Amino acid sequence: MSILVIAEPSTGDVKKPTLTTLGAAAKIGGTADVLVLGQGVAAAADATAKVAGVGTVLVADAAEYAHALAENVAPLVAAAVKAGGYGHVLFAATTFGKNVAPRVAALLDVQPISEISAVVSADTFERPIYAGNAVATVQSADAVKVVTVRGTAFEAVAATGGSGSVTALAATGEAGLSSFVSAELTKSERPELTSARVIVSGGRGMQSGDNFHMLDTLADKLGAAVGASRAAVDAGFVPNDYQVGQTGKIVAPELYIAVGISGAIQHLAGMKDSKVIVAINKDEEAPIFQIADYGLVADLFKAVPELTEAVSK
Amino acid sequence: MKILVAVKRVVDYNVKIRVKPDNTGVELANVKMSMNPFDEIAVEEAVRLKEKGAATEIVVVSIGPASAQETIRTALAMGADRGILVQTDAEVQPLAVAKTLKTLVEKEQPQLVILGKQAIDDDSNQTGQMLAALLGWAQGTFASKVEPAAGTVAVTREVDGGLETLSLKLPAIVTADLRLNEPRYASLPNIMKAKKKPIETIDPAALGADFTPRLKTLKVTEPPKRQGGVKVGSVQELVAKLRDEARVI
Ligand SMILES: Cc1cc2nc3c(=O)[nH]c(=O)nc-3n(C[C@H](O)[C@H](O)[C@H](O)COP(=O)(O)OP(=O)(O)OC[C@H]3O[C@@H](n4cnc5c(N)ncnc54)[C@H](O)[C@@H]3O)c2cc1C
Ligand SMILES: Cc1cc2nc3c(=O)[nH]c(=O)nc-3n(C[C@H](O)[C@H](O)[C@H](O)COP(=O)(O)OP(=O)(O)OC[C@H]3O[C@@H](n4cnc5c(N)ncnc54)[C@H](O)[C@@H]3O)c2cc1C
Numbered sequence: 334m335s336i337l338v339i340a341e342p343s344t345g346d347v348k349k350p351t352l353t354t355l356g357a358a359a360k361i362g363g364t365a366d367v368l369v370l371g372q373g374v375a376a377a378a379d380a381t382a383k384v385a386g387v388g389t390v391l392v393a394d395a396a397e398y399a400h401a402l403a404e405n406v407a408p409l410v411a412a413a414v415k416a417g418g419y420g421h422v423l424f425a426a427t428t429f430g431k432n433v434a435p436r437v438a439a440l441l442d443v444q445p446i447s448e449i450s451a452v453v454s455a456d457t458f459e460r461p462i463y464a465g466n467a468v469a470t471v472q473s474a475d476a477v478k479v480v481t482v483r484g485t486a487f488e489a490v491a492a493t494g495g496s497g498s499v500t501a502l503a504a505t506g507e508a509g510l511s512s513f514v515s516a517e518l519t520k521s522e523r524p525e526l527t528s529a530r531v532i533v534s535g536g537r538g539m540q541s542g543d544n545f546h547m548l549d550t551l552a553d554k555l556g557a558a559v560g561a562s563r564a565a566v567d568a569g570f571v572p573n574d575y576q577v578g579q580t581g582k583i584v585a586p587e588l589y590i591a592v593g594i595s596g597a598i599q600h601l602a603g604m605k606d607s608k609v610i611v612a613i614n615k616d617e618e619a620p621i622f623q624i625a626d627y628g629l630v631a632d633l634f635k636a637v638p639e640l641t642e643a644v645s646k
Numbered sequence: 647m648k649i650l651v652a653v654k655r656v657v658d659y660n661v662k663i664r665v666k667p668d669n670t671g672v673e674l675a676n677v678k679m680s681m682n683p684f685d686e687i688a689v690e691e692a693v694r695l696k697e698k699g700a701a702t703e704i705v706v707v708s709i710g711p712a713s714a715q716e717t718i719r720t721a722l723a724m725g726a727d728r729g730i731l732v733q734t735d736a737e738v739q740p741l742a743v744a745k746t747l748k749t750l751v752e753k754e755q756p757q758l759v760i761l762g763k764q765a766i767d768d769d770s771n772q773t774g775q776m777l778a779a780l781l782g783w784a785q786g787t788f789a790s791k792v793e794p795a796a797g798t799v800a801v802t803r804e805v806d807g808g809l810e811t812l813s814l815k816l817p818a819i820v821t822a823d824l825r826l827n828e829p830r831y832a833s834l835p836n837i838m839k840a841k842k843k844p845i846e847t848i849d850p851a852a853l854g855a856d857f858t859p860r861l862k863t864l865k866v867t868e869p870p871k872r873q874g875g876v877k878v879g880s881v882q883e884l885v886a887k888l889r890d891e892a893r894v895i
Contacts, residue, residue, distance in 0.1 A: 439779035444860035
């Protein structure tokens, strides 16, 4: 039976979460078709057809999908699954996927499987529970498996080399339940948190939003993204989309530098799979040091400018 | 407007959980239990809407063991009006929770149902979305602001790129994110008052609920442990290690 991957909304290139979700599909095995939805998505559909290993690209291009509202998208996906006889429906565990996947699952009367971190077999998956302090192996008894995929746990497939076909899908109409009002998106020249090679993250120890500029400067030198703890977001130092952790973004860069972050389990849940972790904290007892590869006990207001200078050389 | 809030009893967020040696689950005996933190935020939002005059009655629902009464009492002490406990010792998965809540919604006829965005034990982040689908209602998930108007509610959502505001037709489902509000601590007089508020206990069979799990937990294991590393003495030493040993910069 084949797999339907729901692409992360895009009007241009294929988003990284779609590529990692296809990586998970490859572990399940069989052909993977991709559903591209939105308004004005012809270019995105063509780009998706070039992704390695993609079978058919189903395109739903209509005004009602412009803002990927769950009320409009879920019936479309459910109809596509029924028409195509798919055995698996995969979403990336982004806010789009987390919002829509359970709604699709309920329409199909199946119990979804959230944030899988490994594929054991076609019906059995591993998923972290309790903020990643335990890993559950779960087996689904449902005919269709509706799954969200943790991006850090799977290899992205290549964005090129494929030769999929593109087929238009009939739109399912406007549900008339919700409408888009506005968006306040964080603009940044830096890489996205979930795909950055290096992340510099600040916590309550930063003391203010202004002080975060210190981390921006360091990040620019390293080609890094900037993240934060919940405490820093709650205090209004940085916007919500900076939050790393159990209930924020899950990241696994090659290098994660935690500055003025104590290392609460909810924060560790979001970054402990990073390859190399550096902690800068003035409290030598801070729990973050228990998982850091390199710990520096120092005042961050002295250490961060020094570090910025040292990496520039 | 009547509001229904769903609350779940979970292991307290401060507890460092342990996996059982036989790998059947997580040690829950003698562990401190509390209301799921996101559900406290959901209750607080309902209470604030009532204080602002936007809501008339708040009904709190939990599906779980007899001890979930305590969780409901906590919500009543925060300002909810009455509670419903669908009592079961079975482990109830989100689809079954959503179906049970749907039956209660049809009975209670609220205009707004507020849930937590995720429960911090199973981290599913599913129930609200599924309830919305089953009812054919709009959903405002990961909410950081909720503003009811005539026949609609504006919900600002925390999304990967920042914030997004949607207008939802009422009745609707909202799931609470961390920054929606800061929940209050119940005062002693309110805790006393809450003891007199009614909690109705319902047998799941009376609702026609089917809790048969669709997902079977085969085993629960410890994640690989991360080894702590070394402390470095200076920024220079740190940079040298990152360049020559770890080779990440
Ligand atoms: C339901 C729930 C969900 C949560 N989800 C998340 C989540 O997703 N992500 C998350 O991060 N948290 C989350 N939390 C919060 C978490 O429990 C912690 O409260 C939070 O991570 C603490 O942030 P912090 O480390 O920045 O602050 P603190 O714990 O206050 O630590 C600040 C650190 O800065 C150090 N410091 C201060 N000044 C300096 C200086 N001048 N130089 C060097 N070091 C300094 C201090 O020594 C201290 O270690 C959640 C909590 C709950 C209840
Ligand atoms: C190790 C482990 C093994 C398990 N094994 C099994 C098993 O074999 N079979 C089985 O059936 N279950 C099992 N469970 C329990 C079950 O999977 C979870 O309780 C269920 O998945 C609920 O997920 P969630 O709370 O994360 O839902 P979420 O969708 O994250 O919850 C979101 C919101 O929904 C509301 N909500 C959720 N649950 C309730 C409730 N009970 N009452 C009122 N409101 C609620 C709350 O507002 C909550 O904030 C297991 C759990 C664990 C941790």
